[in-house]
Amino acid sequence: MTFQQVYGYEPSVRYSAPGRVNLIGEHTDYNDGYVLPFAIDRRTVASIGQRDDRLLRVASAFEPDAVHELSLDELDPSRMSGWSAYVFGIAWALCEQAGADLSGKSGFDVFIESDVPVGAGLSSSAAIECAVALAFTDLWDLGLSRKQLARVGQYSENHAVGAPTGIMDQSASLLGEQDAVVFLDCRTLDTAVVDLALESNDLEVLVIDTRVEHAHATGGYKARRDSCERGAAAMGVEALRDVSVDDLPRAQELLDDETFRRVRHIVTEDQRVLDTVRTLREQGPRAIGSLLVASHESMRDDFEISVPELDLAVETAMAHGAVGARMTGGGFGGAAIALVDREACGTITDAVTSAFAAAGYREPNVFTVHAAQGARRD
Template structure:
């Protein structure tokens, strides 16, 4: 992480506060969130840190370690509007705008100088965007004394990403980043926002999560993700339900008769993925993490074949990990690139990682980035 020197070099003074929020990996439950369904993500021990100092005027001034030194983007609280935002700084400005749009009175608030640093890989399907949003949302809530709870801050983050950034994502990423706990996943009902902490018990079972970043970058604001969401909405409308959450596995024969082949495949993924999330929660509670491998594999096949969001690189990572002893593996995140995860024995981690790297080299793909992640605490004030 950056130190106070970087902030001081940019803004000419010391920071007063430090907030951080984690990225997330999704154990299971992909594209179910915006269908009012179920998800089972966990916050990871890769975090985005925001160093902050209050200003006496209304300006928000933002930079990051990824920006050119001295390149500061600024926007007045009086000028907050999606049209005034672009690039990565929209993840910061959008939170202030979303807070105001959702009822916060910012008329008497002062701005901030903000310096952002991150260890969450960008474009890897680990929600680097939500890590920015959630740390900033928690900071603004505290420093402006808005009094919102973490579930409302998750809604603020989603509202900002949907309407300021322009990415039609669900609420899973923000919920995981704000509500995560050590060595546990967050079981989230995306309709009610009811949550339950589910013990992963990975360390006691000598297991780890290996992230396999294919380095094929994706972007939620582009077409593939939006097209899948639109297909789900068409399917729900044709089936006469508010959302695909309201369709069960037993309804699929009727759905197949009503829908065109492509829309049916999209619907089948969501319906079966919701059931897999519920089954995974039950299995974790009753049998432990070693028993969830088949559910992870079935999830990947559904995303590959029915939702068609995988890539050859993701498939190769998953298949290679399984061939070399992973308990289970699947792509994670929105798809069209990004990362896969594998549930692996600690002693087998290096062997599996080396096998995946060799397989990518043999296929002529860019070398993947492989690292383990652990379930971590959600967004927090650190200074």
């Protein structure tokens, strides 16, 4: 199904935005901490045609028989549901969060296509949001910066979709660059592009999609976020960003065991992000393996968001020569990443696939990704 088949005419413009892999820094974003994602060479494309009325119509290649519509005069989360809320929610959030005035603006026909795997923890949702946000701000001439659009995307996902996510995914999708990671301070939104240098080191990032689906709007993610907020309140700080590794003994005295372990993951993960940035700059990507593994162990044991399939993916990749490996994304399913020598990709892919078969798990989807450019007009 194409735009032309759905709407009967050719689109006037196309925008695209990438999914993302988070190299390290998991669940730190909504704690005002540090993250280190990169945009990937899997993209979502929004094809758009201008209308002469106030209607927004949305269709997609993954739900070819349905066209969802909403007037710009009726934008409200109560009228949005399903995947189309990722599009309608952006228009609403441009008004609510960024103060855009859409009176006098005309609507669009929107058609979404994507090769970002859904449910794999590669942020297919933010890819939709960022392609649409960049398109709308350009076509309605709103003059918003990419950092403002990251806020709009997060606001929409929190309040229109109902998923309590941080700002990392949208920032990576909007700000990514070739063969580089985006070092993001989630409190200030200051960013720095850090050279990954995988190309010159003959390294690849292997994504191991366990095909165990997760849903952020459901309980596990929200429960972790609530734990972090309780921990910050007990420590007397605005966010766990303000707690250092040296503060952990005091935290252990103040908090129950589960809340303490949630806090310890965030505090040590923030430190691992800073250490990874320093290591990339000083020693290069081959030296970050132990930080990736420590991150996975913290998510498995302290934050308890891994699943057996993710643990098996990481263990098998490491046993067959990966430089480092960890689960990536919100957890409870999704994908692991492994940093591997280029010539070892086939061997590690085969080993992981065999290990999953032996354990009776679904066959994983294993593929390489490369750090790529962020959202753009195509």
